[in-house]
Amino acid sequence: MVANQMKILVIDDDPALRDACREILRRQGHHVELAEGGRGGLALLGKFAFDVIMLDLRMPDIDGMTVLRRIIEQDPHAVVIIISGHGSIERAVEAMKLGAFDFVSKPFTPDRLRGAVEKAREKRQLILENAYLKDEIKRRSPTRMIYRSAAIEKIMDLARRVAMSDATVLLTGQSGTGKGILARIIHELSARRSSPFVAVDCSTLVPTLFESELFGHVKGSFTGADADKMGKFELSDGGTLFFDEVANISWEIQAKLLKAVEDRAVCRVGSNRLISVDTRLVAATNQNLAQAVQAGTFRQDLFYRLNVVHIELPPLKDRPEDVPVLAEYFLDRYRYRSPSRVRGFAPQAMEALARQPWPGNVRELENAVQRLAVLAGGELITLADIEAGSPAAVHSGADDGELLSLAELEKRQIIRAMNRLAGHRGEMAKALGIDRKTLRLKIRKYGLEDQGPDAD
């Protein structure tokens, strides 16, 4: 499901009702497919995934109840809204017992339809979030570093060795090269693996809350502190504390962090009591910390503390042999969530991917594959698919000297922003210097609607 947009299938033998549903739901931004009977509906369901299915119970070809049974058999989480005829409430209730989510009785107003679909959207969101969480859990345990290159093999060797010690590790490398995943792997390879791995994203925390987030606070220590709270240091006791984007910590907090590391203890904000904590630190940055020290924005003493073991992750373009294994791995992970039947990459397509510069590194590749899994028409992702929907179109479609129409340029920039920013509409709009509404209109104009994993 892209943002609030859903793919909805309406199965009803009444053409006027089908068209009315389509009109109303399209206006809400949903994609709507229509089937005039149970057979056609089931055929569409066999080919594509839908977020919500609207199903008439009385149809001439197959009984709606039979269709419903099949839908639920195939996907117990399907969200089905029954369209029930006047005076057939009992059947609608029976359908709900079978697993339908809701029903609307004919005739219904546009508002009633919108209300039912909105409720269905919330339900669908919950289902997807649950699936996502399960997927996350599966994905996380054990975390896997996918690679073929000797460069990453060497890094993994080093990671295995340092994991056994309690040494602080500094991970550097461009954004999206796998610093976060490596931090977790170091934790999982260490004797601390059964204690928590706690991550602090130093780039998103508001400075004023940072201290309490790290060290915790006691009730009443500032407005809003209405209960005692543990900080991330304490939460990671026995485990690993991961500072992502560590260069973003303010000078003042850097000093406090250093003290906590040296004392192996923290004081909650508003308290004098020292609480000892046994945690292993891993820090990551895509900036040059030594330079930041030179420039006077990062404390030298803290830098030395963090830089005990240094691991540099190379950019993806320097290890193209990792691209095919990563692309296959991501496709395997994303294809089952998309309606397409795609199973693999055509050799030429894979070669094209391996040739890309991937400025956003593995994260950009992951986003591109996720998008390709949605967009690919056939069983194999082809070169044409890549040229149509991935950064390949941006990077290889034209050499620097070739002139492009402004519209083409605009489209390519939008695709590029989608890839870089994982389809986050707010961030894309900001990066492109337009407002969200304009962005939405342009996305629609260029037919790029389905390309964001989580727009808006």
Ligand SMILES: Nc1ncnc2c1ncn2[C@@H]1O[C@H](COP(=O)(O)OP(=O)(O)OP(=O)(O)O)[C@@H](O)[C@H]1O
């Ligand atoms: N070798 C790999 N195998 C499998 N997945 C990977 C690999 N490298 C990176 N990833 C995935 O790519 C995405 C980006 O990786 P990660 O967050 O670790 O990068 P990062 O260097 O920490 O980036 P940033 O500095 O932007 O936070 C994640 O989804 C991660 O799981």
